[in-house]
Amino acid sequence: MKKDINISEVAKKAGVSIATVSRVFNNSGPVKESTRKLIESIIEETGYLPNILARELAEKRTNLIGMIVHNLTGEGMARTIQGVSDILEEHAFNLLMTCSNGNFESEKKHFELLRLKRVDGILFATRNFTKEHKEIIDKLPIPVVVLLQDTEKEQIPCVTFANYSMAKEAAENLLKLGHRSFAYIGGPEHSANANERKAGVMDALKGADIDINSIPASTGNYHIESGYEGMEAIIKSGKKFSAVIAVNDGMAIGAMNCLMDHGFSIPEDVSVLGLDDTVLAKASRLKLSGVHYSYTKLGDEGAALLLKQIQSESSFFEKKVIPYKVNLRQSVRLMN
Amino acid sequence: MKKDINISEVAKKAGVSIATVSRVFNNSGPVKESTRKLIESIIEETGYLPNILARELAEKRTNLIGMIVHNLTGEGMARTIQGVSDILEEHAFNLLMTCSNGNFESEKKHFELLRLKRVDGILFATRNFTKEHKEIIDKLPIPVVVLLQDTEKEQIPCVTFANYSMAKEAAENLLKLGHRSFAYIGGPEHSANANERKAGVMDALKGADIDINSIPASTGNYHIESGYEGMEAIIKSGKKFSAVIAVNDGMAIGAMNCLMDHGFSIPEDVSVLGLDDTVLAKASRLKLSGVHYSYTKLGDEGAALLLKQIQSESSFFEKKVIPYKVNLRQSVRLMN
Numbered sequence: 001m002k003k004d005i006n007i008s009e010v011a012k013k014a015g016v017s018i019a020t021v022s023r024v025f026n027n028s029g030p031v032k033e034s035t036r037k038l039i040e041s042i043i044e045e046t047g048y049l050p051n052i053l054a055r056e057l058a059e060k061r062t063n064l065i066g067m068i069v070h071n072l073t074g075e076g077m078a079r080t081i082q083g084v085s086d087i088l089e090e091h092a093f094n095l096l097m098t099c100s101n102g103n104f105e106s107e108k109k110h111f112e113l114l115r116l117k118r119v120d121g122i123l124f125a126t127r128n129f130t131k132e133h134k135e136i137i138d139k140l141p142i143p144v145v146v147l148l149q150d151t152e153k154e155q156i157p158c159v160t161f162a163n164y165s166m167a168k169e170a171a172e173n174l175l176k177l178g179h180r181s182f183a184y185i186g187g188p189e190h191s192a193n194a195n196e197r198k199a200g201v202m203d204a205l206k207g208a209d210i211d212i213n214s215i216p217a218s219t220g221n222y223h224i225e226s227g228y229e230g231m232e233a234i235i236k237s238g239k240k241f242s243a244v245i246a247v248n249d250g251m252a253i254g255a256m257n258c259l260m261d262h263g264f265s266i267p268e269d270v271s272v273l274g275l276d277d278t279v280l281a282k283a284s285r286l287k288l289s290g291v292h293y294s295y296t297k298l299g300d301e302g303a304a305l306l307l308k309q310i311q312s313e314s315s316f317f318e319k320k321v322i323p324y325k326v327n328l329r330q331s332v333r334l335m336n
Numbered sequence: 337m338k339k340d341i342n343i344s345e346v347a348k349k350a351g352v353s354i355a356t357v358s359r360v361f362n363n364s365g366p367v368k369e370s371t372r373k374l375i376e377s378i379i380e381e382t383g384y385l386p387n388i389l390a391r392e393l394a395e396k397r398t399n400l401i402g403m404i405v406h407n408l409t410g411e412g413m414a415r416t417i418q419g420v421s422d423i424l425e426e427h428a429f430n431l432l433m434t435c436s437n438g439n440f441e442s443e444k445k446h447f448e449l450l451r452l453k454r455v456d457g458i459l460f461a462t463r464n465f466t467k468e469h470k471e472i473i474d475k476l477p478i479p480v481v482v483l484l485q486d487t488e489k490e491q492i493p494c495v496t497f498a499n500y501s502m503a504k505e506a507a508e509n510l511l512k513l514g515h516r517s518f519a520y521i522g523g524p525e526h527s528a529n530a531n532e533r534k535a536g537v538m539d540a541l542k543g544a545d546i547d548i549n550s551i552p553a554s555t556g557n558y559h560i561e562s563g564y565e566g567m568e569a570i571i572k573s574g575k576k577f578s579a580v581i582a583v584n585d586g587m588a589i590g591a592m593n594c595l596m597d598h599g600f601s602i603p604e605d606v607s608v609l610g611l612d613d614t615v616l617a618k619a620s621r622l623k624l625s626g627v628h629y630s631y632t633k634l635g636d637e638g639a640a641l642l643l644k645q646i647q648s649e650s651s652f653f654e655k656k657v658i659p660y661k662v663n664l665r666q667s668v669r670l671m672n
Contacts, residue, residue: 064449072417078408081435094449097433099417113400113430117453224618253619260621282560283589283619285596 014039063093065306066114067123070102074222074250075278076295077125080147083299084123091307093120102127111136121306123147128192129154143309147302149192155317157309159302163193166291166324167200167245167275173326174243175208178335179271182210183241184217185230185251194219197247197275216241220251224280227254235262242270242335249276252288256331271332287329297322350375399429401642402450403459406438410558411614412631413461416483419635420459427643429456438463447472457642459483464528465490479645483638485528491653493645495638499529502627502660503536503581503611509662510579510609511544514671518546519577520553521566521587530555533583533611552577556587560616563590571598578606578671585612588624592667603669613663623665634658 011018016035023031024039031039065088069077081097088095096117100106107126114122122140125147126133134154137144146158174182184201187194202212216239220226227246231254234241244259246252252274256266264270266286274281277290301320309315347354352371359367360375367375401424405413417433424431432453436442443462450458458476461483462469470490473480482494510518520537523530538548552575556562563582567590570577580595582588588610592602600606602622610617613626637656645651 072408072414073411074414075409078410078414081408082437085435085437094445095434096449096453097435098431099421099433101421109430113432117432224615250615257621279560279586280616280619283616285593 010039010042013042061120061310062118064117064119065093065095065121065123065303066110066117066119067095067097067125068107068110068114069097069099069125070107070127072099079295080125080299080302083294083296083301084303085299086296087300087303087307093307100126104130104132107133108136111140115140115142121145121310123302123306128190143306143315145302145306145309147298150196150319152317152319157305157316157318159298159305159320159322161193161293161298162321162324163196164200164203166293166326167197168204169200169324170273170275170291170326171201171204171245172207173328174245174271174273174332175204177271177328177332179243180208180210180335181241181243182215183231183234183239183244184215185227185234185244185246185255186217186219187222187247187251189219194247201245214239220254222248222250224250224254224257227251228258229254231255231258232262235259243332244270244272246272246274247276249274249278249280249288249290252276252290252331253280253284256284256286256288267331267333273328273332277327281329286331289327289329289332291324291326293322293324346375346378349378397456397646398454400453400455401429401431401457401459401639402446402453402455403431403433403461404443404446404450405433405435405461406443406463408435415631416461416635416638419630419632419637420639421635422632423636423639423643429643436462440466440468443469444472447476451476451478457481457646459638459642464526465492479642479651481638481642481645483634486532486655488653488655493641493651493654495634495641495656495658497529497629497634498657498660499532500536500539502629502662503533504540505536505660506609506611506627506662507537507540507581508543509664510581510607510668511540513607513664513668515579515607516544516546516671517577517579518551519567519570519575519580520551521563521570521580521582521591522553522555523558523583523587525555530583537581537611550575556583556590558584558586560586560590560593563587564594565590567591567594568598571595579668580606580608582608582610583612585610585614585616585624585626588612588626588667589616589620592620592622592624603667607668609664609668617665622667625663625665625668627660627662629658629660 007018007021011021020031021039024036071077085095098110100110121143124144129149129151137156146156148160150160151158186198205212216234216237218230218233220230244255246255252272256272259270266272273289275291277292281288281290305318343354343357347357356367357375360372407413421431434446436446457479459481465485465487473492482492484496486496487494522534541548552570552573554566554569556566580591582591588608592608595606602608609625611627613628617624617626
């Protein structure tokens with residue numbers, strides 16, 4: 001975490017007067033082109049933010065938190081934001097949110113925007129954490145907590161789900177019921193979370209001496225239709241399976257509908273499990289098996305960790321992993 | 337819409353020097369208690385906002401829009417925000433959001449917060465628009481567009497769904513299929529939208545000479561469980577019905593599950609329709625009938641109307657109503 005520097009420090013670095021720096025900021029009065037470029041590069045490099053109220057500068061805190069999310073569809077993010085709001089309200093902090101749609105240029109712009117609006121810290125939820133994200137965060141003079149991604153390697157504080165372990169444990173539950181032939185319906189290939197879940201499932205199966213190269217698999221975009229199509233492709237491949245694991249509820253519901261449309265009974269012919277436990281699991285009469293983890297808790301823990309960082313006036317690494325529970329329901333059965 | 341006033345106008349109104357007003361803002365130096373109170377009341381009354389950058393004051397626009405939403409659960413609001421974002425991006429505006437949970441004190445605080453953060457205009461989605469909301473909006477020097485509520489009476493620009501008409505048309509569709517005995521599962525009693533939908537259904541039935549006082553009805557909170565419970569209470573009442581209309585998809589799904597658990601076949605014994613058409617309608621194999629209307633379009637139109645108000649530098653009344661379409665699917669049948 002970098003410290004904010006002030007106008008006189010910028011002037012000193014550039015070897016010019018404060019008035020010159022001020023003219024560059026305000027675009028008022030003549031400044032030599034080379035001097036302007038030098039000052040602009042120093043501003044860029046140090047992250048000095050001229051466009052802030054003198055009064056807000058004098059105050060250390062604004063009691064305002066920024067939150068950048070990559071999507072707002074699905075109940076997960078809504079519950080996360082609910083968890084964040086609850087904790088912030090307890091501590092008399094307000095929340096300003098932006099939605100990036102997972103677009104890196106938007107994310108970059110939103111970090112700048114929130115900083116301009118003088119937030120005390122930022123909660124950052126993204127699909128895939130890259131070194132470009134780390135560069136942005138390292139330059140910020142305020143703490144950032146990453147949600148939904150494990151940034152231990154980058155030593156950036158984070159709160160995440162146990163994607164690998166919960167997928168592994170869910171698959172192990174199906175193995176214990178006697179299943180030996182599986183199909184897998186996964187998430188987008190660029191998603192770190194989807195890849196961790198797939199790795200968990202595959203490691204569980206490898207551990208039971210199942211040849212994972214023979215497992216029919218498809219990928220999709222988390223939506224119901226996409227689960228239906230993925231399941232149909234697997235059925236048409238002619239490969240045998242007694243259990244289907246889908247990366248989330250939506251795709252598991254799509255897979256169930258597809259299986260029934262193709263004359264399979266659930267769970268008599270095929271057991272189905274989604275690595276998720278949302279409102280969709282409750283929508284169908286045949287109760288879908290899944291893994292429960294609390295998005296509200298993710299939001300709670302994320303907000304609490306960010307407030308801790310703000311109060312300590314330093315950024316330190318800490319990682320919180322949200323607990324989970326595998327729930328087997330009507331959609332799976334014990335093999336004979 | 338009020339005009340912003342500046343520090344010298346505040347000083348003039350209070351009959352004091354600019355330096356005195358400044359001391360009150362900055363809490364610096366002594367000011368007589370009665371003078372402080374007078375200045376504070378003028379600030380309150382005029383909406384004068386001292387806490388803003390001189391530079392931002394000099395600039396007319398920040399190209400930033402604020403949005404206050406009452407909830408983030410359910411795909412509706414997510415799609416609305418998506419629609420808003422798309423339009424704002426086209427016009428190089430950014431979006432800052434806050435979530436009020438429908439709490440009036442939060443809404444009030446968020447209007448202030450967004451104004452402090454110098455947004456050019458505000459999109460306001462709320463459960464129920466009251467005269468207290470109108471008072472806040474009338475004092476703001478920036479335009480506000482209300483989403484999801486009809487504020488024609490208050491002459492505040494708004495974009496809304498045709499709650500009454502679409503509910504009426506949906507009920508008329510069931511009447512055309514020969515249904516004469518209905519049950520109704522409604523939303524919360526304080527919700528203006530839920531009440532408009534109920535009025536639409538009841539007016540359609542009255543128009544067909546059905547005694548609406550004999551119709552078994554229940555209310556709920558839009559969730560699946562609540563639809564299940566509402567349906568169960570109606571079944572237990574022993575009243576007869578060949579068609580159930582629910583205020584949204586979630587409650588319609590709950591009602592379908594409950595009916596099937598009580599041995600009813602859908603649509604052979606009972607037809608079911610939800611005044612909604614979300615992802616839940618696609619989750620079940622038995623396709624739920626409903627009314628389609630686009631939340632994305634609501635967001636699009638809301639953002640476009642707000643930008644028009646900002647560009648015209650005045651606030652004028654305009655109302656947009658989003659079109660809808662009744663979709664009859666497997667869950668309803670023609671009566672013999």
